[in-house]
Amino acid sequence: xxxxxxxxxxxxxxxxxxxxxxxxxxxxxxxxxxxxxxxxxxxxxxxxxxxxxxxxxxxxxxxxxxxxxxxxxxxxxxxxxxxxxxxxxxxxxxxxxxxxxxxxxxxxxxxxxxxxxxxxx
Numbered sequence: 001x002x003x004x005x006x007x008x009x010x011x012x013x014x015x016x017x018x019x020x021x022x023x024x025x026x027x028x029x030x031x032x033x034x035x036x037x038x039x040x041x042x043x044x045x046x047x048x049x050x051x052x053x054x055x056x057x058x059x060x061x062x063x064x065x066x067x068x069x070x071x072x073x074x075x076x077x078x079x080x081x082x083x084x085x086x087x088x089x090x091x092x093x094x095x096x097x098x099x100x101x102x103x104x105x106x107x108x109x110x111x112x113x114x115x116x117x118x119x120x121x
Contacts, residue, residue, distance in 0.1 A: 006058070006061070007058075007072065007073065007076060010054055010057065010058050010073065011054075011073070011076055011077065013054060014050055014051060014053075014054030014077070015080075017050045017053070017054070018046070018047055018050045018051075021046045021050060022043065022046060022047075025039065025042055025043060025046060026039075044099075047103070048102065048103065048106045051074075051077065051103055051106050051107050051110065052106045052107070052109065052110035053110065054073070054107075054110070055069070055070045055073050055074075055106070055107040055108070055109075055110030055111040055114065056110040056111065056113055056114040056117075057114060058070070058073055058110075058111050058114065059110060059111030059112060059113065059114025059115040059117075060114040060115065060117065061114075062111065062114070062115050064115070065115075066111040066112040066113075066114060066115030066116065067108050067111065067112050069111040069115070070107045070108035070109065070110060070111030070112060071104070071107070071108055073107045073111065074103065074104035074107035074108060075104075077103065077107065078100045078103055078104055081100060081103065082100065
């Protein structure tokens, strides 16, 4: 139960933070405060950043092997993104697969940094 609680809560917080940050970004774009190119770049960066932060916090709570914690987290979050992609009628292209690999790398890197920061403090 603690495994489900640990990853479930972190996943919930990460998804909620992604949705909230994208909502704010979309509002800025809607009111022409930011340009189209800036919107596209920030959308991708915010997703990577939120996943990195979620994995960082998960890594700080891990006992050992931060890369495994990040890999587990990415194995939960990437299928969710794939399901959302398929439900919206888009097909999986090479661009999407690279995007998911970068998301998984961000998750692994975040938990590795989190566990290394834990040992320093």
